[in-house]
Amino acid sequence: MAVGDVSMPQMHVVKGVKIGSAEAYVRYQNRRDLVIFEFAEGSNVAGVFTQNAFCAAPVHISKAHLLAGNPRYLVINTGNANAGTGKIGMANAEATCAKLAELAGVQNTEVLPFSTGVIGEQLPIERLVQGLQPALDSLQEDAWLDAATGIMTTDTTPKGASEQFELDGVLYTMTGISKGAGMIRPNMATMLSYVATDAPISRELVQQLLKTTVNLSFNRITVDGDTSTNDSCILIATGQAGGVEITSETDSRYAAVLDVLTRVMKRLAQLIVRDGEGATKFITVAVEGGADTQECCDIAYSIAHSPLVKTAIFASDPNWGRILAAIGYAGVPNLDVEKIQVWLGDVQICKDGGAAADYTEAAGAAEMEKSEITIRVDLGRGSAQDTVYTCDLSYDYVKINADYRS
Amino acid sequence: MAVGDVSMPQMHVVKGVKIGSAEAYVRYQNRRDLVIFEFAEGSNVAGVFTQNAFCAAPVHISKAHLLAGNPRYLVINTGNANAGTGKIGMANAEATCAKLAELAGVQNTEVLPFSTGVIGEQLPIERLVQGLQPALDSLQEDAWLDAATGIMTTDTTPKGASEQFELDGVLYTMTGISKGAGMIRPNMATMLSYVATDAPISRELVQQLLKTTVNLSFNRITVDGDTSTNDSCILIATGQAGGVEITSETDSRYAAVLDVLTRVMKRLAQLIVRDGEGATKFITVAVEGGADTQECCDIAYSIAHSPLVKTAIFASDPNWGRILAAIGYAGVPNLDVEKIQVWLGDVQICKDGGAAADYTEAAGAAEMEKSEITIRVDLGRGSAQDTVYTCDLSYDYVKINADYRS
Structure with a gap:
């Protein structure tokens, strides 16, 4: 049982973000264990990842793909961490990206893969790949709760935070989800967390906002001191709600976004602790x-x-x-x-x-x-x-x- | 239940070491919770202590008294750690030494105090002091098992090691005890351990032998990663079995003593892990x-x-x-x-x-x-x-x- 109020708030949709999910039977039957995010063209995306030397295959590939440019898709599976899986694990993560890229008509590097679950076993890659088309078919804006539920492992509750805010007369949304309950002592990153806003923010500032707020949130929690092999936190700014792009820290809107993001990130991080394995306090x-x-x-x-x-x-x-x-x-x-x-x-x-x-x-x-x-x-x-x-x-x-x- | 063989060996007496104990009701009734060691004049004694900044009052005083010279007595209580007890705690530890010194006719600085048990409560100093004379009255050579039992807290079994060895035709004994089951991640020291030999070894080499072997034994164990406020390990060389004093590392007997001591210390350290709180492996x-x-x-x-x-x-x-x-x-x-x-x-x-x-x-x-x-x-x-x-x-x-x- 989680501690205190861990209820999901109203999860406002973020313009330019669609979410799909499917049952791929990675480990357990009858659960939507495969989640896909799709971002509108022109979205700026930043990521921070685990410092664990044994970082998982999808972490390696997500880092490399982010260096190549902004991604259009995230693909996330639970039930298997694809960590400690050597060259086969790398090939499986790459195959997942390639298949989704083919189905969606984008470059392989425009897909970031994520995995969470048991370490040291190979992904059931055929079942996973078969789930991609059904997940794509289900893409819709109003599916943040499905995503929060889809990425759970030992979590007892889905975790979300969502706020709306106005900048220069334009209404923006900031919505995010996280997962994690054990192997939690994030180091420069978190278990899995995805936060998106439809505010227009330059890629450099998206990275800076993420780094700043991770240090106030996910880098300040611990359940058991075990830093995971798969910690990843992704921030997406689609810009689809309109307005002039924020390109400088001196833009007064930057401070306003930082403020909202800090609250959302702290809430998402604290939800992980409130749902810490066996937690009563x-x-x-x-x-x-x-x-x-x-x-x-x-x-x-x-x-x-x-x-x-x-x-x-x-x-x-x-x-x-x-x-x-x-x-x-x-x-x-x-x-x-x-x-x-x-x-x-x-x-x-x-x-x-x-x-x-x-x-x-x-x-x-x-x-x-x-x-x-x-x-x-x-x-x-x-x-x-x-x-x-x-x-x-x-x-x-x-x-x-x-x-x-x- | 402790893991594997944790049985007490035959605890050979060490010439020049006497042990007494008494029921002082520090915390629990009907147990010998006060132990005294007496060493023959001329014994060389070395100690290593916890690196915890909140080290206990008796640790402060034992360190200071060791600097003044070789002690003749150790006084150890269980049930109360006398740590986090401020100036009153220091005064209580000093009063214990002063009273024992008075009864035994030695200087205050010739007594080293040790405490183990709950942190943050004041010692019941009157009951403790009243136990000193009965403990002195019971001093005898063949009481190592009583001492090992007397210093237990959450330990489920007394812990001891004992070996005999011959150097240049003289038979020597090395006997030691330890205690500890939780708050175990010694740092340059251990919970409580006392090892004595009747071999003649110079004070400098006693200190060196202790430091070397602690790093191979007590500094290589952990139960829960919690470094105690009271960790102390004491090595005594009484010299009472005779022979020429070992004063140099190049003396071939030094290597022989180091070898025996390493085995004894490793056994005492591993016994703590075998009896780790809740341990099954x-x-x-x-x-x-x-x-x-x-x-x-x-x-x-x-x-x-x-x-x-x-x-x-x-x-x-x-x-x-x-x-x-x-x-x-x-x-x-x-x-x-x-x-x-x-x-x-x-x-x-x-x-x-x-x-x-x-x-x-x-x-x-x-x-x-x-x-x-x-x-x-x-x-x-x-x-x-x-x-x-x-x-x-x-x-x-x-x-x-x-x-x-x-």
Whole structure:
């Protein structure tokens, strides 16, 4: 069960984006496990991808195709990650692009492939390719929910965010989806996420917007510290709602788009944590008073990755010594523990490196009972701050990952 | 239940070492939670301690007292870590040393204090101090099993190793104990471990022997990646079995002692993993063919810390894609995945970065069913190698850590 409100909002259509899906039986029967995106000609597209050295075949090919120019199609399968699959995996990803390009009448490089699911098995390429025409036949604008559902693996809920905004009298839409619940500690990218707007934005700025907002969203979440082989996040600007193209950061509309995109990306990233495998609590770890952002981030991740902190939160146990231990082993040099303050929600649990005098176990326990928990740390040595989002570690995390594949 | 053979060997007495214990009711009733070691005058003692910035009060004081010279006493309590306890915690640790020093007629600095247990609560100092005289009254040579039992927390079994060896016709003994099951990823030290020999070794060489062997043993294990606030490892050489003091590495007896000590330390470290919280499998992660030891170690720890790898092993599921993913996100630069080979036991699962052609799921599953699992990785880019030991991640890890304190 996901934590808190994870409901799908009204998913506004994005002019210039069509979505199709089909049952290709990649791994499971009776589910739409093949999704296609089609973008209007002239759309600008940017992508960021996993830093995992074992990155999947489709990641290699998506990167190469993006270098060649803007794509017109994305093709996404679930059930099989096409990672750790060597030369056959590369050939299968290329064959998928080639077949879709042939059917759609575009160049191979105008198709980006994506896969998610089990690592180390070959794609059932014949079944996959047979699903392409039915998916193309189903293309329509109002199918974002189908896409969000189609790309799920261990997710328990489809994930979407959508906003409308006005720039110089023109109404624009920004709509996106994401998926992911385990093997989540994106590094410069995410599991899978696709965000599109019909605002007109130059290719350079689409890339810049994506990079900036990924660092505020998908690069600040963790479920289990495992960086996937397939993380990919794609931003599309079709320009189909009209208006003059935004080509410079100094255009006041750039800041407005950045603002909307940041909210959409943060929501999509946090939805992944709320649906983290086995999650029962949504945890915000905010570190402030740091000398620089990196050390705030290091300490926030150290807390967010600690199995001991995560199991204590699962048990609603204010065992805050485990938080101190995680701060202490984050590897930040010359940390003066006597300057460190720690709060659980509004309750100060640690003052100047020791237990706060007015802290009571009852007050800590009351905070821990909540399903949304904030751990705030002040390092008392500067003005930098950073925030990471995570979830607890429950029996169900073990169950889900011990059972997956069986 | 611990994994494999964790039985206590015959714990040979070490001439010049006496051990006492008492029930001080630090946290639980009816258990000997206070242990004292007494060393003969002239013993050389070395220690290594946690690198956690939030290191416990007793760690601060033990370090300071060791700088002043060789200690005559160690005093160890379980049930309370005296960490995150600020100035009161420091005063309590000092008071413990002062009282024992007074009762035993030595200087305060000749006593080293150690604590293990819950972090962030103050020691029940009055009960602790009242236990010192009864513990002193019970001092005897043949009490290593009592000591190993006395220092346990979530351990399910006492941990010990003991060997006898002959140098230049003199029979010497090396005996040690350790404790720890959770919050285990020692960094330059361990949870708690005490090893003593009656061989005559200079203070400088005792320190060097400890540092060398800790890096081969306690610094190569992990249960949950959480580095404790209290890790300490102490080596004592009493010299009471006679013979000429070893003062140089070139003395052939030095190599012989190093050899025995390495075996004893490795056994004590591996016992901690075999008794890791919730452990059902003992896992050896051996990485070879690296450009340097550090990258072998980074990749080994990346695999050993992956919750996905650990839950797959708990489930006996040869889901080897998770191993590849963990190799890939270890942060080793310029890794050529096409040169990587991975074995599970004797079964090659990954050849040149993809599935080995003759690999079968049945062969992988057969390896995974074993309680002792070896993951071997060849990076194909050099001759360095390193090995890390860990255990799986089971329901019981979550249960133990969600319930601890309650």
